[in-house]
Amino acid sequence: MWDYSETVKDHFFNPRNAKALEDANAIGDVGSISCGDALRLTLKVNKHTDIIEDAGFQTFGCGSAIASSSALTELIIGKTITDAEKVSNQEIVDYLGGLPPEKMHCSVMGQEALEAAIANYRGIELKADDHEEGKLICRCFAVDEGKISRAVEKHSLSSIDDVINYTKAGGACTGCHEKIERVIDAVLAKKKAACSSSSNFVNYPVEAAAGSFASAVSLGDQLTQNVREIISNLRPYLQVDGGDVSLVQASEHLITVSLSGACTGCMMTDITMGWLQDQIAEKLGFPIPVVNQIPESHEPQELQELSHLAHP
Amino acid sequence: MKAIYLDNNATTKLDAMALEAMLPLFTEQFGNPSSIHSFADKVGAQLKIARRRVADLIGALHETEIIFTSCATESTTTAIYSALKVHPHRKEIITTVVEHPATLEVCEQLELEGYKIHWLKVDKRGRVDLNEYQKVLSDNVALVSVMWANNETGTLFPILEMAQLARQKGILFHTDAVQAAGKIPIEVQDSGIDMLSFSGHKLHAPKGIGALYVRRGIRYRPLLRGGHQERGRRAGTENCASIVAFGVAAEQAELHLETMNGRIKTLRDKLEKGILAQVEHAFVTGDPSNRTANTCNIAFEYVEGEAILMLLNQQGIAASSGSACTSGSLEPSHVMQAMSIPFTAAHGTIRFSLSRYTTEKEIDKVIDVIAAIIDKLRLLSPYWQNGKPVEMERFAPTFA
Structure with missing residues (x-):
């Protein structure tokens, strides 16, 4: 009892x-x-x-x-x-x-x-919460599949912790974690399919970006830290298909990443890069151009170190 | 007054003789039956007797047809996966929507993995439609798995008939007989049943011991591989003490089958009639004319089950509910939903399940206190005003 x-x-x-x-x-x-x-x-x-x-x-x-x-x-x-x-x-x-x-x-x-x-x-009419969409997932906080799915999609959530923070779902007895993972996977799969079929790559001119945002970002290290975190949250999306991404370098003008695994030589590289740029811009709150560094056989030592840092 | 236990479909009190039989295996008779010395032999001999007794309860001809497991959930899982392994090209399973989670959850998982599950629906009395069943029997079906008796309502399924129909089509048939073993006579030998799962603790043996009957000659693949215990069909050192107790309890259950369908049935009927005479807006769920003799499930409309259980418990009465809240879920039991029991009643279903230890005095006490409990909760309920249910339209809130 x-x-x-x-x-x-x-x-x-x-x-x-x-x-x-x-x-x-x-x-x-x-x-x-x-x-x-x-x-x-x-x-x-x-x-x-x-x-x-x-x-x-x-x-x-x-x-x-x-x-x-x-x-x-x-x-x-x-x-x-x-x-x-x-x-x-x-x-x-x-x-x-x-x-x-x-x-x-x-x-x-x-x-x-x-x-x-x-x-x-007060004479205000409360809008009815559009509940009961799909199966009930979190029984502790009464959160259904629809709500979790929307949160995952809107905020690009990729972990149970994210979902708990945004929706409360999964935050109590933990019994629904397997089901939440399935919702995340389903949304990711949908999102990836959508990403592959649209081409909303926006090429921000480097000069414009520099002019508008140079002052907003005062601490280069902080920015690198933030971008690294964003990228590490995005990695699972690529890993699903055997690809991966790591941060090479980040400044307020330009973010250089390195695609690897199945992403290397993939015809969808441009689309992946566009998606990465959008995701990073959304999380940072301002856009910075993102470019892919084609890996060379003799990678400079410094870059190797940085890319190692991106894989904590 | 002593507490009144009417939750015997959840688990049962350990039989005193079963307890006595198992105790020596915790002390001097600690040997591993697989060893080659006299410590082992003493235990091995007792396991053999127990296996025979458990086989007898379900009418199995060969004691080697009994595989001891840790619980009926393990037995059921083993049966389902075994059928899929021996028929790798058959990608369909037939089961019902009112199974115990031990079957439901496994089938739902298999559905995600690409298997086709034929979920047989039930009518308002919880009965399956045999015509629907026959329509889905085909060469693509690896296994039919249907419970013999429903745990919530006690409703009995026509297992012998269903098993025969499956056999005619060459399809393996498994039944989850957890709630039937020890309550109705079972004779597997001349039936179409290929596998049957049941557990000890529902029939006065300890928890943690189950059995799977596998008909001699049918193909079988173990779930747990390893040592040669259970003739390689279920590896892992035997739970010797519990097996011995299971044997004693199984023998006792067989001896008491008459009591079950005589005295206990009479008490159950008295309880049911007594409650329905005391409380308005209450009804029996399931199939009253075809159910296990110890079970009665009553829906009390406009009140919630967990609240009823808490008030019953305050009076020293233990029962169980199909309400959402008792399981930490927000939906009432899938069994009640499958039978289309209205939500106003499904959340207020209470299961009383008796055993051979239940007395008439206990039944009288329940009949005595139930009306006051339901009245108290209806006074709190927004669906109940001035001694009767209110129109639903007047209170149709949105979900929280």
Whole structure:
């Protein structure tokens, strides 16, 4: 069974404010019966002071959903709307003395019900979250395939850690990591296919780049460090097809990389380079031309060292 | 009052005789049965008896048809992969949508790897359509794997008939009999069943011991290779103490089959009738006319299963739920979804599973307390107002 704290158990067995307020002037509904969690939060807010004078909840859900709802009402009664707005799901968790990772979504539901109720009080209509796209992947934070897939695509995520940071998915019990990896792989495969069929290579004139951005980049070492990190995050995309890339040199005028493996002599080199340039520009926030250094048989010692650094 | 254990489909209490039989193997009888000395012989002789007893429970003619494994999940995995290895050109598997995850997850993985899985659907009572089944039987099918009894509802599948149909087409047939072994009479010898998986801990043996029946003469490839244990069919030193206990428990289970389908069935029916008489908006899921005698699964509408379990537990009653929350998932059990049980009920399904240790007094206590528990939770539920369910349209929130 779940490792519920004593406070969670107390709020489940003896829920506070379990009622529907008759004279509520703010109502927040979240959840859905299909997912087994639904919460209606009713608030009575003093129109003159904006203070939440009373709150009531009705919850269909498990022990921690009921406890989270109960805790939420206790946290917000007596607060002004402005202060209540600042209550986060973590505050609900802390109030309850912690929740099992798989149950974090219960606290998120509480916080979202509050958000919905406040919006309702202010007469704002909240846009419905377009949920339930594809299979549910992260069961702890209720994140589906659609959301993860969009985040991976939009932010070029390549690791589980990235996905956790952007979507929370995979951040609790870790049981879905294999599934997240599959989503990443699927998006990458799609992206690579798209990259190969478009040719959006933009050749930034070296002079223009130098003029606009020389002042923005003051620390050459910092830039090299950043570019190296970006490139190391991009490597898996090429490695999928047996290729690879390493950084040779980076300055505010020009980034020199070395394509290797299957990328060497590949007819798609220009497209790969265009994609690299776009990716690096997006991450840096400004464009720097990227060129490929054709490897020579007698590679200068200095370059070898640099390229070694790019493979930490 | 002593705690009431009605979760015997999850696991069971160890039989006292089984415990007594296994204890010496932890102390003086510690020998490895593969060794050539008297320490080994004592253990080896006991394993032989146990193997015979386990074979008898399912009506296997030869004791060498029994392979001991670590659990039924291992047995099932072994059976599926063995069938694929002996038929490398057959790229299809037939199974159902209500299997235990031990089968489901393996098949889903195989699907990703390119195998075609025929997922047989079930009707509202959890029954498969034999016509649909016959349509997908073909020379491309490497294996049919269907559970004998569903773990959540106890619904029994027509395994003997399905196995016979597979045999007529020359297709290997495996059944996951974890929830059937020890609850219904099983005679594999004259059936079309080629492989059968079951485990000890569902029938009062310890956890960590399972068995796979493999019919003599059918092709088989081991999952674990290595030593010659289990005649090379499952390498790894035997879990001797548990095998011995499994033997005793299997013998006891066979002796108690009559109790199971007599006294226990009567208690189960009493519990079911009692609950339904006490609680409105509740119904039995699965196929009431064709299920294991110890299992009853009741859907309580407009309340959530984990919350029910917590309140039952507070009263010293242990049961189980097909709700999303008990498994840390957000969807109700795949079995309830497959039977098209509405979400308002699927999240509130409670499984009571009895054993030969269940008493009438315990059943009476459950009937006594259940109504108050459901009432308490319905008072909290937004789907329930003034003693009855509210119109769904009035509360149709978006997902959190």
